[in-house]
Amino acid sequence: MRQVFSSARIENAEAVARLLADQGIEVRVENGRTLRSSIRGNFSYREQAEGATRAAVWVIRSDDQPRARQLLREAGLLEATAANPGNFLPAIGHAARLDAASPKRRVRVRFGLLIVAAVALALWLNQFRNPGWDLPEPVRADAPAASPIDPSLQAIATSADTHYRIPTPPALAATLAALEQAQSPDARLCLAVDGEAPGEAALAAARAAGLDPRPASTCEDGDDSLRVSVSDYLTDGSGSGTVEVSVARGDASPTPRRVEVERAEDQWRILRTL
Structure with missing residues (x-):
């Protein structure tokens, strides 16, 4: 029903x-x-x-x-x-x-909806233009003052970055020993490489240069032997570098000096004394 x-x-x-x-x-x-x-x-x-x-x-x-x-x-x-x-x-x-509803009321309702949509769109666009408008400005902390760099430390770091200490090449040790032997041809040669007795490679290179070296540990102080010590070779990997040479004869104290050297194929050249 x-x-x-x-x-x-x-x-x-x-x-x-x-x-x-x-x-x-x-x-x-x-x-x-x-x-x-x-x-x-x-x-x-x-x-x-x-x-x-x-x-x-x-x-x-x-x-x-x-x-x-x-x-x-x-x-x-x-x-x-x-x-x-x-x-x-x-x-x-x-x-x-x-x-x-009457036509006038429908017009008023539609006009009101348009106003609400326009306000919402304006707020949305303003948020994208300035997303942090309602946030406080962050407090900026003062950056700590940079401490001065010690020039000596900087020089050491630069040197360590560009030069490397490697074992002295046997051919370089033989070349330097031959130059010293040429200045004292009658003296007996006693050779040390990097603070130790020369190895087989260094002895072979010295004999190839016409020398007959003995380990420096077998030579006594005060005799007339020529004591040559080659050590502290520094290079940047390009085939050139510096090395320290210490020479003494008889009762004289060793005289160290640093020389700049360069390798040309299988030969070594002494460029200058530093």
């Missing part, structure tokens, strides 16, 4: 019920005439107290409902909604209220 019509006036509900009944539709009227309203025939409206019910027409059989609504619509008592002409239920929701 479905309700198809309601009215505050009982005569309207009864007229609709008769219209449907004449078409063979079984109906029932609720909240219609009572004994009191029949006696007071000069008043046909239901008393409209707060919460009072209205006279309503109900279709008993559900399969008669579409035909009943069609008859009411043809009689101008029921209107289809604009969204769906086949739907006879009243429109609800925000869209229906806007359609029922």
Whole structure:
């Protein structure tokens, strides 16, 4: 059973019920005439107290409902909604209220929505232009003063970066020993390489240069031997560098000096004394 019509006036509900009944539709009227309203025939409206019910027409059989609504619509008592002409239920929701509102009200509502959208867009763009506008400026800490660099330490670091101390090449030791032997050809040569007795490679290079060296540890101080010590070879890897040469004869104290040397293929050249 479905309700198809309601009215505050009982005569309207009864007229609709008769219209449907004449078409063979079984109906029932609720909240219609009572004994009191029949006696007071000069008043046909239901008393409209707060919460009072209205006279309503109900279709008993559900399969008669579409035909009943069609008859009411043809009689101008029921209107289809604009969204769906086949739907006879009243429109609800925000869209229906806007359609029922006056044109001026619709214009005001749309204008208000445009203003809200414009304000939101302006705030969003301002946030991208200045993302930190609401944050306090960070406190900048003073940078600590740089301590002065000791020039001597800087020189040592530079020297360590560009020069390397490696074992003295045997051919270089033999070349320097031959130069000293040429100045004292009658003296017996005692040779030390990097503070130690010369190795087999150094002895072989000296013999190839025409020398007959003995380890410096076998020569005693005070004799007439020529003591030559070659050590502390520094190079940058390019084939040139500096080396320290210490020479002594007899009771004389060793005299060290540093010379600049350069390798040319298998030969060594003495460039200058530093």
